[in-house]
Amino acid sequence: MRICIFTDTIGDLNGVSRFIQDMGEQALMYDVKLHIVSSTAKFCPPLPNIHNIKPRWRMRMPFYNELDLAYPSARALEAKLLELKPDLLHISTPGPVGFTARKLAKKHGVPTMGTYHTDFPAYIRDNTGMEWAKRVTDTVMKTFYRRFEKVFTRSHEYLKIMEKDIGIPRDKSALLPPGTNLKRFHPVHRDVKIFEKYGITGDGPKVLYVGRISKEKNVPFLIQTWKRYKQLHPEDSAELILVGEGALRHKRTCNALDDVTFTGLAGF
Template sequence: MRILIATDAWHPQVNGVVRTLTMMADAARDLGVDVSFLTPQSFATVALPSYPDLRVAIPGPARIARLIADARPDNIHIATEGPIGLLVRRYCLKRGLPFTTSFHTRFPEYVSARSPIPESWVWRGLRRFHAASQAVMAATPALAEELRERGFSRVVLWPRGVDTDLFSPRQFDLGLPRPIFLSVGRVAVEKNLEAFLSLDLPGTKLVVGDGPARHELARKYPDAIFLGALQGEQLAQIYATADVFVFPSRTDTFGLVLLEALASGVPVAAFPVSGPKDVIGDAPVGVLSEDLGAACRAALAISPEQCRAFALNHTWESCARAFIDNIVHARRDSQHSTRTAA
């Protein structure tokens, strides 16, 4: 089976979407599935006006068509709703080709945080984008249910995984005052980092990540340490040195960093919102509270061994199998509908 994934989010971006797609694809190849990507690397790009660190592709229909023809896919999956996703969707609709999509990012909340555009307008556009999809993949049951309530159809689950070999408990000490409270992710307004940075906590606050709000937040909160974007072994070492992982976002659809922290034996403190609630649930590996400071302090008492054991149940192989199964079932349903209509 050959699957082509079209995505506007790609390297050198460092985010959950890129990590999910690359890690899942590696696991899928180990299962005998040929996964290729159609990404911004094939096009000229421009920086987003309010987000210069993110560059958006400027694709053309003819080039899109050639790249798809060269890939000779059996199935097409559209991972993002950007310029590449829009043109690949148009390509499929024009030729009557079935395709699947996935919902990764709460763009309505992100857009409204940066502009006066009403969330309802963005949700309307997203419903229209995904309406022709044979299956809309969502990371958690709560997100899937929310999408259905908002009028999305054919929503299916696509759970995430974590590299438990890379992200693991280890002896690593930065020599900073403890306890160490760590947050990892894009440093932008929609991540609600000030809810963490403004807390009165003992020890040290660490922030890993980059983004348009980094310099302003570093100036406003000089007691916090901003390490910039890290990946691989460097990132794994920072996770391992932390005592509590703080996740202040109220808008993330999943939060892959939660699993990375737990795999490192680090308990979670977060708000009781979709994302953390779906990842953690009732498991004794984190504290979810509207009082984020109290959650941070309470999380210090959680066993690192429990966190690690929880994360070991989430593998990239199971993520890849779910992705492949969703595509196979969607393809089968599409063929059945075509035969029935005939």
């Protein structure tokens, strides 16, 4: 079976992008006929099964400036679809690439599945404070996913959200269990000198957060909890280290803490 994944993110530093890159790498290792199609003006992983369609124009995603919404030529996406001749089309994101791929799959009669990686309705509500915006986004998600033969997600919690908020019945949803790349996450990469690079010189415990520095990741709650803990235990030499970027990175409430270190983006 030849499978083609269409995605709006492929070279970005986020979980969806990293997950799809890993799928592409694993497909090559195990000789799986999997191709990935995206559109970005940024870095694109140089793998033979990843195909980048140059965007006609792009804009920054609201509330997520690190990510572009890229709009490729629909004709170019269609040409790539016809070239790859997939037996199954998998859509990973409800963005310009995803919506175009959905339309093309219907036009050419290609069975379609997808993955619900991000709870966009809650994301919109958390960043705008508007419950009606969530309801509107719920409707958009219902329209996007309703004709998919199967919708996968990464957590049991999202299975409940998909059924309750966007109307995907349980018989059309499935859990995609997470995995860990044991070559990438291995003690062989340990380097204690990394702390010196960021001016972390204490010998106390290190508390690590890795992810976007944003409201929907509950970073404000983490900061508040950390401040409260340090008030109750001022003698504790523990340090909080946050790896990542996001809208809250330069907020005064985050940077006013002496025992919190922001490293910015990090990857390999």
